Amino acid sequence: MKKNEMRLIARYARLAVENYRKNKSVKLTEEMKEIKKQLNLEHKQILKKAIDLFSPK
Amino acid sequence: MLREMYEKYPRGVESLEDNYGDSKTESIVSVEELEEQCGSDIELKELLSEMLEACYRYTETVFKYNEILNKTDLKDDDFRKEMSHMENNRTIIHNAMMDSINIFSRQLGEKEKDNNWAKKLQGHRAHYAKFAMMTTYKEMEKEMDKEEAEEVAT
Numbered sequence: 001m002k003k004n005e006m007r008l009i010a011r012y013a014r015l016a017v018e019n020y021r022k023n024k025s026v027k028l029t030e031e032m033k034e035i036k037k038q039l040n041l042e043h044k045q046i047l048k049k050a051i052d053l054f055s056p057k
Numbered sequence: 058m059l060r061e062m063y064e065k066y067p068r069g070v071e072s073l074e075d076n077y078g079d080s081k082t083e084s085i086v087s088v089e090e091l092e093e094q095c096g097s098d099i100e101l102k103e104l105l106s107e108m109l110e111a112c113y114r115y116t117e118t119v120f121k122y123n124e125i126l127n128k129t130d131l132k133d134d135d136f137r138k139e140m141s142h143m144e145n146n147r148t149i150i151h152n153a154m155m156d157s158i159n160i161f162s163r164q165l166g167e168k169e170k171d172n173n174w175a176k177k178l179q180g181h182r183a184h185y186a187k188f189a190m191m192t193t194y195k196e197m198e199k200e201m202d203k204e205e206a207e208e209v210a211t
Contacts, residue, residue, distance in 0.1 A: 026204060
């Protein structure tokens with residue numbers, strides 16, 4: 001996987017968790033919509049990938 | 058070279074189509090089970106809420122760390138500075154997250170509630186980390202499912 005894809009997944013997931021932690025919301029911010037378009041994946045799919053990739057094995 | 062020292066994610070992942078995002082997201086105990094254990098005990102409810110907040114904060118830090126790790130436009134010096142700051146921050150937040158889980162589980166035990174799930178974590182920082190991230194995901198998933206259901210209904 002390319003570094004840029006990893007960075008985008010991490011950034012998207014970070015923004016999603018930050019929004020959830022602060023506002024209890026899972027709505028997409030404009031930046032998240034843009035990243036989602038670039039990755040061409042669904043919201044839940046990106047978060048699951050982030051958990052799979054970055055949680056300890 | 059410097060970056061490679063930090064890279065801990067799995068090797069051999071070639072593309073987004075690889076089998077990532079399809080694994081089971083099961084946690085050792087669900088938040089619903091923990092809420093049931095709390096019942097109407099206000100102290101336990103507060104401790105659970107603090108534990109969840111610590112899990113979310115930890116998960117956010119892990120993603121932020123990986124965001125920096127995968128930045129390609131940073132010079133070595135800037136990369137080293139950012140990573141060093143993030144490493145310290147992550148360790149502090151990791152310790153706080155483990156403390157909040159231990160405090161909650163100890164209180165459950167003192168009130169003769171089931172806290173066996175926490176024994177599976179003890180002594181393994183990585184187990185706490187995985188638990189925090191899974192719990193965060195499961196809580197967000199519940200909210201996502203709720204929103205999807207509301208959209209279908211309207």
